[in-house]
Amino acid sequence: MGRSRFLLLLTLSFVVSLRFCLCVDVLSFSTELKDSETLVSSPSTFRFGFFSPVNSKGRYAGVWFNNIPAQKQAVVWVANKDSPINDSSGKILISKDGNLVVIDGRGHVHWSTNLSRPLGSPNTTHARLLSTGNLVLQEGDKKLWESFEHPQNAFLPTMTISTDARTGKRLILRSWKSLSDPSPGRYSAGVIPLPFPELALWKDGLMLWRSGPWNGQNFLGLPERDSRIDLYGFKLANDNRGSVSMSFGYNQSMYHFLLDTEGHAMEKYWSEANQEWSSGLMFPINCDIYAKCGQFTSCQSGLDPPCKCIKGFEPRSYQEWNRGNWTQGCVRKTLLQCQRANNNGSREGDGFLRLKKMKVPNNPQRSEVNEQDCPGSCLRNCSCTAYFYDTGLGCLLWSGDLIDMQEFLTSGVTLHVRLAGSELKTSSNRSLVIVITIVGCAFLVAVIVLLALRKVAKRREKTRNARLLFERMEALNSNESGAIAVNQNKLKELPLFEYQVLAAVTENFAVTNKLGEGGFGSVYKGKLREGQEIAVKRLSQTSGQGLDEFVNEVVVISKLQHRNLVRLLGFCIEGEERMLVYEFMPGNSLDACLSDPVKQRLLDWKTRFNIIDGICRGLMYLHRDSRLRIIHRDLKGSNILLDENLNPKISDFGLARIFRGNEDEASTLRVVGTYGYMAPEYALGGLFSEKSDVFSLGVILLEIVSGRRNSSFNNDDQNLNLSAYAWKLWNDGEATTLVDPVILEECFENQIRRCVHIGLLCVQDHANDRPSVSTVIWMLSTENSNLPEPKQPAFIARRVSPDAESPWESEQRASINNVSITEIIGR
Incomplete structure (x- = not known):
């Protein structure tokens, strides 16, 4: 009997301990949360319970981010915000009565969901923290x-802010009110629904900032920051009858927008590395403030003063304007044609x-006319x-003052402001115009002749250059063992773009x-007439890359077709x-x-693993599956481009080499x-093979897992590069320290650790020790196999004196592009 009582007491104590130790996300009628207890969402991103703001002794029931130090606590919702305990x-x-309530020790209700519902059994309701x-x-x-x-001061993913003008x-x-209140x-x-949906900030009910109208993709009043609308998955629903709502679906748990006590709307994300928000x-900042400069003015941040009258206008009061008071704005210098009483006999429109x-x-208004009839x-x-x-x-049309x-x-955007015709004329000297006209006429014939000759010469040059490409293609094909001669007509289908286009x-x-x-030159974004967006790689004349490298890239990539290789559209x-x-x-x-740091948070592990797999499959195609065996020779993070779904594509084949027949090394x-x-x-030593690309692949794999670039160790006295750092952690049994926080x-620790293992196998010193790309793909897809232990990577103990000449700096082996510097914006 005593043993049974002991077991009963032990069971009861275990149940009670669960009440305090497990992450419970539900509050039912039979339970209650005391001041020291909380609900924790599943997964444990958020916590609900009592807290005190900074410099306050009042106790509030609220929701905040979990697993963040108390001094960095970020509360996103408060129940009894007007009535602290x-x-x-x-x-x-x-x-x-089934409502969720917050009460004090005397039973006084400080907050309630206050639902009016038929009185039933409260056992049917429960509260849950999602x-x-x-x-x-x-x-x-x-x-x-x-x-x-x-909602209160925080805007979270999947939350909605809305306005319904019909229902109010x-x-x-x-x-x-303050950090402590x-x-x-x-x-x-x-959001404002009419006449066009837009975001707005108000101070005491008066507009402080507006985003400009929503055009279905972006807000027209946001600067270059508008690209984040797509990045964070913002969506705006508008029924065109006065109801509009906005939400966003950014897939990061420790992320939100905050409206702070000073009226600033800002994005906030938790940095695990820095342990900071x-x-x-x-x-709004500076020129973002609504009507900062008054009517018919333009505000530009960074200028002093930031306000200026637009052309054709002047300050309403020069005295106030010079004092820095721009709120009175500007007025027209010359009245519009229909505003002049008798037009003074002028017919100028x-x-x-x-x-x-x-x-x-x-305050724009919409006109139903088309683009041609809009002016x-x-x-x-x-x-x-x-x-x-x-x-x-x-x-869109504006009437009256422009604010x-x-x-x-x-x-x-390009805005068209109406001015009197006289204001649009440039102040030019009539005699100067006559002189210029005479001089222009004198040279007209010569210019026409020169242009004609230049056009003929350019046409001949294009023909010669195109022929050179075709001959180069033929030469490469004729040297292939058993290859079929290339069809020049098929190559001619690749567009030869004109420079002017x-x-x-x-x-x-x-x-x-x-x-x-980069070392090769620059890449520019463009948009063809038919609407297709393109990336134009323009070789620098000082890069050292001549026609051979250019032809090599055209020849190589024009023959390749794979979902993980970038597509060449022309040259x-x-x-x-x-x-x-x-x-x-x-x-x-x-x-x-x-x-x-912001874009990095888009790369969850599933996305990163998909990128690793895509790079491997693209490289596998180059090494084994394409008609040509190709060694890339410049595989790195800046040459891996991502499409709109973050699928990887290998690019930049200017340094690629083709292997023919049974050739394995060159x-x-x-x-x-x-x-x-x-x-x-x-x-x-100048030796390259498939295993050379595997080495580069290993460095990229370690970069993806760690979230750090290989170049980030340049100033690190302890580690020469990322591979050395990973090798040290691996030997110390601390591989998880390498992983991006x-x-x-x-929940993919084993898979992530396996990728670190594979990355170290790829960067081993001796080429024969490295796996092939096909083996890497097998290793990634087979979780239960035992991998060999990696050997020491290359460049571990070979740090060279800054004054010593490295092999790739010698005159004999000097590279035309041995170190390329790439911006952090992809092509």
Whole structure:
């Protein structure tokens, strides 16, 4: 009997201990949360319970991020925000009428879900903290109430903010009064439904900032930061009848937007490496503030003063303007034609001034006319002061004053502002015009002749260069063992672009269109007339890469077709210009994603493993499955491009070499590639083979797992490179220390450790010890096999004195592009 009592007591104590130790996410009628107890979501991202803000003794029931130090606590929702409990006697429970309530030790209710429902058994309701941070009150599977329907200062993934003009219901963010007081503050944020949906911030109900209208893809008032709309999966639903809602689906648990106590809306994400909340996008800042400069003005951040009157306007009060008070704005210098009483006998009509890279003014109206008729629609309306056409919104017109215009550096729209015809004329000297005209006529014949001769010469040069490509292709094919002679007609299907065409689609190779830069030159984004986006690789005349490398890339990649290889669309040879035209890859490069703390968080382990697998399969095609056996020789993160679904594609075949027949290894006195990714036998002896690419693959694999670039160890006195660092951790039994904290908590530890193992096998010193790419693919897909122990990687104990000449710096083996420097934006 005594033994039975002991077992009963032991069981009861175990059950009680579970109440405090397990991560419980449900609160039922039979349980209650005391001040020291919490609910934890599954998975354990969020926690619900009592807390005290900084410098406050009041106790509040709220939801906050879990597994973050208390001093860095980020609360995303508060129940009793207006009624704190002054001691630790508070409880959270399901009341007799089925509501979720917060009470103090005397039973006074400080907060309630306050649902009016038929009185039934409270046992049918329960509260649950979801993995999204949403606190819900449920009856069975039916939601009766949820915290996401009562947003406060935090905007979380899957949460919705909305406005319904017909019912008056609004779900808006509202700031805390102060860091120690979560009651509603002076600032709020939400969506405006009409006349066009847009985001807005208010201070005491007055507009503080607006995003500009939504055109179906972006907000037209955001600067270059608008690209994050796609990155974070923002979605806006609009029924065009006064109801609009917005949400986002960014797949990161420790991420949210916050409206702080000073009225700033900012993105916040937790950095495991720094153990800090990092801030990204933030507004309003300086020119973002609504109507900072008054009507008919343009505001540009970084200028002093930031405000200026647009052309054709002058300050309403020069005295106030010079004092730095720009709120009175500007007025017209010359009235519009329909505003002049008698036109003074002038028949000169109005025109439009084109303002580029602008944030559109407030309060536009839509006209149903097409793009061609949009300017005329404005001119026919005397009150119309500007127009803008957008494919998503149609023809937008403004009447009266133009308010809240801002000039951006790289993005924005082209706004057409109506001016009197006289204001559009340039101040030119009549006699100077006559002289220029005479001189122009004198040279007209000569110019026509020169252009004609140049056109003939360029046509001959194009023919010669194209013939050179075809002959080079024939030469390569004729040297292949058993290869079929190439069909030149098929090669001619690859477009030979004209220089003028590529210059036009890249806006004359504008800096704003530059995607990246390396030892070879620069890459620019362009858009063909039919709408296709392209990446134009323009070889630098000082890069040292001549026609051989250019022809080599055209020849090699034109023969390759694989889902993990970038597609060549055409080329251009004109004068000294050498350009290659590729498909545009919106996901940027792997190097860019790994070096950007924000983009890096997009790469969960499943995505990274898919990238590893795709790179391996593309390399397998080059080595074994294509008609040509190709050694890439410059495999690195910046040459792995990602499409819109983050699928990898190998690019940049300028340094690739073709193996013929039974050839397995070759040597060269001209070592090319990128230091840190070159195999030792190649960097030191000029020998290259499939195993050279495997070495580069191993470095990339370690970069993907660690989230660190190989070059990040350049200033590290302890480790020469990433491989050395990984080898040290492997020998110390601390391989998990290498893993990127972003993926460390995901449930794939064995698979991640296996990838570290494979990466070390790929970077072994001797080529014969490294696995082939086909073996790497087998290792990745076979989890139960035993892998051989890796041997010491290359370049571990070979740190050279800074004054010593390295093999790849010698005159005999000097590379024309041995170290390429690449921007962190992909092609």
